Amino acid sequence: MAPPDDLRGDAPLLDAYLTHLDAGRTPFTIPGHKGRADWLDAGLARALxxxxxxxxxxxxxxxxxxxxxxxxxxxxxxxxxxWCRFSTGGATHANQALCLALGTPGDRVVVARTAHRSTFVGLALAGLEPVWVAPRIDPRSGVPLGLEAADVAGAMAATPGARAVLAVEPGYLGTVSDVAALAGVAHDHDVPLVVDQAWGAHLGFHARVPRHALALGADAMVTSAHKAWPAYSQGALALARTERLDAARLEAGFEAGNTTSPAGAVLAGLDGARALFAARGEELLGALLGRLDDLRDRLTAAVPDLRVLGPADFPAGRFDPAKLVVLLPPTGADGVLVERDLVAAGVPVEMADRDTLVAMATVADDDETLARLEAALVAAVRRHAGPPRAPVPALSWQVRPQVELSPREAFFAAWQALPWRDAAGRVSAELVAPYPPGVPVLAPGELVTHEILEGLRAARASGTRVAYAADPTLETLRVVR
Incomplete structure (x- = not known):
């Protein structure tokens, strides 16, 4: 039986989209395919x-x-x-828009080191200088736990005139900082807390998931519609309160990188997903969380050494139970090899490194899809099981950068490509990140060390994709001349 088509009354963009498809118009406007590419090429028509x-x-x-x-x-x-704007450029565009609204070139901001590449580029665009705060690491699992309010308070005290605090909540592995405490620290200094909530569009829609960042006191929030919601890729929202942020600056920052030809399908999907969660979010999330509870139990029963993180492993409100995070060290299995088996079985997952595997489950999943994941994952872990080992935090969570130049100075500096062995001791002119999670290990303006180089090359040798480097083989690295 087809699902109900009852969102149009609360989703003006979705309604306009469907109305357009049914109208049979003959447009003399862009886009150039005119909705008539079927007589030009069948494959192209499917894409369009x-x-x-x-x-x-x-x-x-x-x-x-x-x-x-x-x-x-x-x-x-x-x-x-x-204030709210819909972005068809993803959370990348939205994060950069907020950076442009925070201050003037040379101003400093306190930033979680788990920040995504988009925030690093936003800092360079805005000329802001980051003061990094590293996450605490759970020694039992190697998972980053988020920021501690005391660490952020120390950074603020050491940075007179800082203009904002930027955090990433939830983190890539589902952990969440005490956002209310972070907001309290920022507001004690009368500056805004800006939260990249790209992985948490569903937060706040069910009592079992953490509350969303604005509800916990943040002043601005970015969220990706296409990650946790059933929405088109590249759909994202930027939302803010204007007590500590200027609405005109927010608008100018957003428009600076906004396309003048927004994709209506992306906007309609974003609007429709928002209407869906407004109407049925609690019901849909409740069903998903129940399925995931059962799946965690079945996985650990099938592979007793397997550890699947859940809310009980963290303080209340500090983990997203909609995230399926599997820790492999007790099984001895290599996550990169497990991932290859999953891909071969037609069940790709969001992330895998040696120790950790992350499978994204959403309200679009049902018992059948989760059963396929369960069967493929159990088989792969059993196939690659070996002696247990201690967890080692991923390189992305361990970096403590030594900043030599601001991101903007380094981004525009003259550079040269050096053999990787000769790059140690120089200042990086490029951004390098294992992907996923896309959290930079090196950023423009930071000192290149032997430890970082060896760690990046080891990650690549293990099968992890190292992204954004001009030379993806890492045989050379761009450094400031």
């Missing part, structure tokens, strides 16, 4: 099916109907924000 622009599609070029503004206002009300 459903592509509708915002302007000349969901609304006219003059935005007469105000569909986008209406949808953004509904999202702002849902999260208790005073």
């Amino acid at each position: 099916a459903g592509d509708v622009p915002l302007f000349g599609g969901l609304d006219d070029v003059k935005q007469t109907a105000g569909t986008l503004a209406d949808a953004e206002a509904r999202a702002a009300r849902l999260w208790g924000a005073e």
Whole structure:
């Protein structure tokens, strides 16, 4: 039986999108495929099916109907924000927009070292200088636990005039800092707390998941619709309260990197997913969390040495139970080899390194899809099991950077490519990150050390993708000339 089609009344962009598809128009506007690529090439037509622009599609070029503004206002009300914008450039664009709204070139901001690449680039664009705060690491699992308020307070005390605190909540492995305490520290200094909540669009929609960042006192929040929601890739939201952030600066920062040709399908999917969670989020999340509880039990029963993280492993509200995080060291299995088996079985997962595997489950999953994951994962872990080993935190969580130049200075500096052995002791001119999680190990302006080079090369040799480096083989590295 088909699911109900009852979101259109609360999703103006989705309604406009579906109306456009049914209208049978003959447009003389962009995009150039005109919705008629079927007579040009069948494969191309499949790729373009459903592509509708915002302007000349969901609304006219003059935005007469105000569909986008209406949808953004509904999202702002849902999260208790005073400003909201929908991005078709993902959380990357939204994070960079917020960076542009925080200060002026040369200003300093306190930033979680678990920040995504997009925030690093945002700092360079805005000319902001980061004061890094590293996460605490759980010695039992090697998993980053998030920021401690005391560490952030120390960084703020040591950084007179800092303009903001930037955090990542939840982290890539599902852990969550005490966001309310972080907000308290920031507000004690009368600066905003800005949270990259890319992995937590579902937070706050069920009593068993942590509350969302704005509800816990943050001043701005970025979230990806396409990660935890059933939405198009590249859909994201930027939301803010304007007591400590200027609405005009937020708008200018957002528009600086915003496309002038937004994809209507992305916007419609984002709006529809928001309406879905507003109407049924608690019900859908409750069903997912119940399935994941059962799956955790079945996995540990099938492979007794397997450790699957859950809320009981952390203080209340400090872990996202919708995240399936599997720790492999007690089994002796290598996560990279397990991942290869999963891919071969048609069950790819979000992340795998030697010790850790992360499978993204969402409200779109059901008993059948989770059973496929269970069967493939159990078989792969059993196949690669070996002597147990101690967990080793991933390189991304261990780095304590030595900053020599601001990100902006290094980004625009003259550079040279050196053989990797000769790069130690020099200042990096590029960003290098194992991916996933996309958390940089080296960023422009930071000192290159032997330990970092050896760690990156070891990660690559183990099968981890090392991203963003100009030379992906890591035989050479770009350093400031």
